Amino acid sequence: MSAPRTCVGIVLVSHSARVAQSVADLARGLAGGAPSVRVGVAGGTGDGGLGTSAELIVAAAREVDTGAGVAILADLGSSVLTVKSLLVDGELPDGSRLLDAPFLEGAVGAVVAASAGARLDAVEAAAAEAYKYRKG
Amino acid sequence: MRDTDFFRRWMDTATAAVEREADRLTELDSPIGDADHGSNLLRGFMAVRAALAAGEPAVASPGEVLQLAGRTLISTVGGASGPLYGTLLRRTGKELGDAAEVSDDALREALYAGVGAVAQLGGAAPGDKTMLDALVPGVAALGTSYRAAADAAEEGARATVPLQARKGRASYLGERSIGHQDPGATSSALLLNALAEVAEGAA
Numbered sequence: 001m002s003a004p005r006t007c008v009g010i011v012l013v014s015h016s017a018r019v020a021q022s023v024a025d026l027a028r029g030l031a032g033g034a035p036s037v038r039v040g041v042a043g044g045t046g047d048g049g050l051g052t053s054a055e056l057i058v059a060a061a062r063e064v065d066t067g068a069g070v071a072i073l074a075d076l077g078s079s080v081l082t083v084k085s086l087l088v089d090g091e092l093p094d095g096s097r098l099l100d101a102p103f104l105e106g107a108v109g110a111v112v113a114a115s116a117g118a119r120l121d122a123v124e125a126a127a128a129e130a131y132k133y134r135k136g
Numbered sequence: 137m138r139d140t141d142f143f144r145r146w147m148d149t150a151t152a153a154v155e156r157e158a159d160r161l162t163e164l165d166s167p168i169g170d171a172d173h174g175s176n177l178l179r180g181f182m183a184v185r186a187a188l189a190a191g192e193p194a195v196a197s198p199g200e201v202l203q204l205a206g207r208t209l210i211s212t213v214g215g216a217s218g219p220l221y222g223t224l225l226r227r228t229g230k231e232l233g234d235a236a237e238v239s240d241d242a243l244r245e246a247l248y249a250g251v252g253a254v255a256q257l258g259g260a261a262p263g264d265k266t267m268l269d270a271l272v273p274g275v276a277a278l279g280t281s282y283r284a285a286a287d288a289a290e291e292g293a294r295a296t297v298p299l300q301a302r303k304g305r306a307s308y309l310g311e312r313s314i315g316h317q318d319p320g321a322t323s324s325a326l327l328l329n330a331l332a333e334v335a336e337g338a339a
Contacts, residue, residue: 051172051214077304081219084257085210089226 008114008123009038009064012107013057013074013083015050017043023104027111034115038064052078054086061092069095069120071110073127075103097124105130137237142334143201144188150330151181157326164319168306172215173319180213180221198238202229216304217320220254220267221327227253244278251275258303265301265313269293270324286325286332293321 010027014020020043028034040060045051061070070093074080083098097120099106106127113126154161154177162174184205188195195201206226209218228250232238238246251271260266262273274289294317301313304320 045214049214050170051176052218053214054211054218078214078216078218081216081257082210085219085223085226088223088257089207089210 006066006068027107040064065093101127176215183212199232260303265299267320270321282332282335286329289325289328293325
């Protein structure tokens, strides 16, 4: 008997709470609802402002962690740096990883891959794949 | 040798400097940033002051003072300066280990490592118009004296005026970032000046 299969959790870190939530909704919608995937959001400073909250990131990562790994996408500057420093500090669940991917496109790739049961490496590859799609 | 109290005074003096200069830092951040550097750092350092005063968690060594300060900045600043300054102090603190007193040589070596960690985290190099333009010449002058380090950092901060930003939000402005002093380099100089003041016994 194998253990029940769990999906990689996804965390979206944006300077804006509305951006994080909207991208989560979009990615989930494009993944056909993706009921099996936990998508956590950490948007803004926690008091409604634009910025990054380490506390929200840690909370979101813990919320989506089921032991299969946590794939984190971040939008800009302090979002990226805060995730990196939390990782160095060991404050995120084991198996957490910051994906090198564009925020929105990467989120869609990651949620779709995770909902299909992909492991963390494959989720990361799916998100990074978005860099290869040229628009011009 | 420098004891735990020396490092508490350093953080307290740095907090006072940020309080004094917050408006100026935000002003510098207005033309090339998002006008929040002063208020972000002020929030962070006030939290550092409160954390160190709280006595919980207890801090019993120079390394613990800096690590607590660094963790507090990462969790309270809300902008890129949080993880950057947080990494600087935390890495420096880790390098100091749990010794109850540290030599000036050990502090200098630890600060080198801390500045290296900032460069690695942000991916910036000297000349990119960032904190590193003050920190790198600052720590390089630590071998001379704390005052020399503060002066070199201040000079480095002023020398960012003609530079074009290559990292952070200011880099999106391209050539229009030229002609403004970098706010992060400016606050880095404040931090090293606070260290010099404490070392000179003035604070």
